[in-house]
Amino acid sequence: MKPTATKTISFHLNGEAVETSAAPGRLLLDYLRRDLRAVGTKEGCREGDCGACTILFGKHNAQGELIYRAVPSCMLLMGHAQGGYVVTIEGLRVGKGLNGVQQAVVDCGGSQCGFCTPGFIVSFTGFVLNGTEFSVEEATHAISGNLCRCTGYVSLVRAAAALIGGLPDLPEPGLERNRRLVEAQLLPEFFGREVAQMPAEEIGGLPSEAPFVGGGTDLIVQRGEAFNLEAPRFARDLSRKPAIRVKGDELCLPGETTFEELRECTLLGKWWPTSRTDLERFASPIVRERASLAGNIANASPIADGTAIFLGLGADLVLTGAGGTRRVALGDFFHGYKQTELQPGERIASLRLPKAQTGHRFHFEKISKREYLDIASINSGLGIQVRDGVIDAVQLSAGGVAPIPLLMRQTAACLIGKPVNAQTVLEAVPVLEAEATPISDVRGSADYKRLGLRQLFFAHFLALFPNEVDEGQLMEVTR
Ligand SMILES: Cc1cc2nc3c(=O)[nH]c(=O)nc-3n(C[C@H](O)[C@H](O)[C@H](O)COP(=O)(O)OP(=O)(O)OC[C@H]3O[C@@H](n4cnc5c(N)ncnc54)[C@H](O)[C@@H]3O)c2cc1C
Numbered sequence: 250m251k252p253t254a255t256k257t258i259s260f261h262l263n264g265e266a267v268e269t270s271a272a273p274g275r276l277l278l279d280y281l282r283r284d285l286r287a288v289g290t291k292e293g294c295r296e297g298d299c300g301a302c303t304i305l306f307g308k309h310n311a312q313g314e315l316i317y318r319a320v321p322s323c324m325l326l327m328g329h330a331q332g333g334y335v336v337t338i339e340g341l342r343v344g345k346g347l348n349g350v351q352q353a354v355v356d357c358g359g360s361q362c363g364f365c366t367p368g369f370i371v372s373f374t375g376f377v378l379n380g381t382e383f384s385v386e387e388a389t390h391a392i393s394g395n396l397c398r399c400t401g402y403v404s405l406v407r408a409a410a411a412l413i414g415g416l417p418d419l420p421e422p423g424l425e426r427n428r429r430l431v432e433a434q435l436l437p438e439f440f441g442r443e444v445a446q447m448p449a450e451e452i453g454g455l456p457s458e459a460p461f462v463g464g465g466t467d468l469i470v471q472r473g474e475a476f477n478l479e480a481p482r483f484a485r486d487l488s489r490k491p492a493i494r495v496k497g498d499e500l501c502l503p504g505e506t507t508f509e510e511l512r513e514c515t516l517l518g519k520w521w522p523t524s525r526t527d528l529e530r531f532a533s534p535i536v537r538e539r540a541s542l543a544g545n546i547a548n549a550s551p552i553a554d555g556t557a558i559f560l561g562l563g564a565d566l567v568l569t570g571a572g573g574t575r576r577v578a579l580g581d582f583f584h585g586y587k588q589t590e591l592q593p594g595e596r597i598a599s600l601r602l603p604k605a606q607t608g609h610r611f612h613f614e615k616i617s618k619r620e621y622l623d624i625a626s627i628n629s630g631l632g633i634q635v636r637d638g639v640i641d642a643v644q645l646s647a648g649g650v651a652p653i654p655l656l657m658r659q660t661a662a663c664l665i666g667k668p669v670n671a672q673t674v675l676e677a678v679p680v681l682e683a684e685a686t687p688i689s690d691v692r693g694s695a696d697y698k699r700l701g702l703r704q705l706f707f708a709h710f711l712a713l714f715p716n717e718v719d720e721g722q723l724m725e726v727t728r
């Protein structure tokens with residue numbers, strides 16, 4: 250597709266209004282470094298993996314306050330910046346010296362060659378702006394998407410402790426907190442200003458076949474430089490935080506909800522009590538700030554974690570397009586490898602979770618080569634309802650064992666009406682193994698994946714029913 254004439258892109262950079270005719274598909278990282286020569290933001294992997302390019306990106310919350318979060322600028326296109334607020338390492342300078350975050354890193358010997366340092370400083374700044382618990386553990390979590398090749402992490406953890414020790418009392422994230430941080434010389438003055446929301450209108454009058462971008466974390470990696478020449482369409486209002494809400498009996502999750510927003514959502518606890526810790530195994534904090542729910546599902550990867558989770562939770566999708574709005578069960582959404590129910594021009598508007606029944610339990614498991622910061626080799630979610638000791642309803646998902654994310658209908662049918670015990674679980678194993686059709690690839694042999702799926706199946710029951718399901722009996726089959 251040829252580049253389409255576009256409007257000027259307007260956004261705020263380090264507190265100043267900027268206008269540019271840069272292509273909407275150009276990486277923000279390239280615009281900063283190559284066009285503006287703002288080279289404090291470093292270029293490492295260009296795939297969201299190293300954190301060298303981390304910047305702050307602002308979104309307005311429901312109260313109209315601008316909330317800055319740390320994100321990788323290699324996972325943002327210029328069209329994403331439209332109407333947005335961007336802060337780079339250059340914009341964090343306080344007066345002529347170092348700010349308090351930088352000083353803590355210097356004092357603790359947290360920088361050697363310095364290549365990764367701006368990224369760490371920005372991620373630490375994201376932490377002081379948004380943290381709800383100021384512990385070294387939480388600070389370490391906030392920088393877990395940033396890699397350092399030479400200093401080692403011990404001095405950075407020391408810097409985290411020094412930073413936390415020097416923080417003033419802080420209110421909830423928002424303007425008041427920003428002002429307190431400005432007073433403490435941790436942030437420059439412009440963070441304390443009120444900022445109106447800029448219109449985040451669509452860029453260019455684009456045809457419906459133009460690639461549709463959510464957070465871009467899959468598409469940018471898949472298409473790379475090709476986006477420079479294309480004119481992507483962007484998910485609607487990207488500068489506002491989406492409203493997750495209970496509607497009737499259902500939980501309604503807007504498609505553009507990011508995985509970090511999901512992780513922070515307390516409403517979800519009724520459906521999925523361990524969401525906060527489970528989602529720590531989804532990418533890194535900075536990538537989760539960009540990765541959307543709809544993008545995870547529409548990308549139709551057989552190993553997408555969000556898809557496995559929401560299949561297990563029995564979600565429906567609300568699709569919207571020129572033909573109107575319709576509702577589809579997530580279990581019916583995938584037709585074949587990378588083929589989905591979506592019609593041209595149609596998009597996922599939201600996900601709906603059915604009413605949370607008393608006694609409903611959910612568990613998610615993921616096998617990956619590294620425990621954290623890695624995509625799954627196999628994943629699975631189990632949603633289960635037990636009444637009077639008997640299994641009443643089951644939603645079991647399996648990722649990485651077929652060309653599409655599977656809803657394991659036959660295995661579920663084999664469990665329903667039976668008591669919860671090891672015998673029931675073992676009786677379902679042959680059905681589970683027959684329902685999965687894994688192939689051998691870089692993430693493991695077919696045998697390994699089938700075995701892995703069985704172990705995840707056991708793990709679900711052991712986690713959810715430790716008193717009813719005898720571990721020893723399950724382990725017998727592994728001997
Ligand atoms: C470093 C890194 C680590 C990652 N780790 C994980 C991981 O641990 N687990 C995991 O599951 N994934 C992981 N991912 C993959 C990715 O982050 C997720 O799949 C993410 O949720 C995709 O969402 P997005 O908004 O970025 O999608 P995009 O890249 O914007 O889009 C992906 C696809 O979805 C389509 N799309 C986007 N929004 C909509 C919509 N509303 N309606 C219809 N179609 C839409 C796009 O057209 C495109 O085809 C990782 C990616 C990176 C770069």
Ligand code: FES
Pocket residue numbers: 291292293294295296297298299300301302303321322323324
């Ligand atoms: S360059 Fe590595 S995360 Fe962006």
Ligand code: FES
Pocket residue numbers: 359360361362363364365366396397398399400
């Ligand atoms: S200080 Fe050299 S990579 Fe971190």
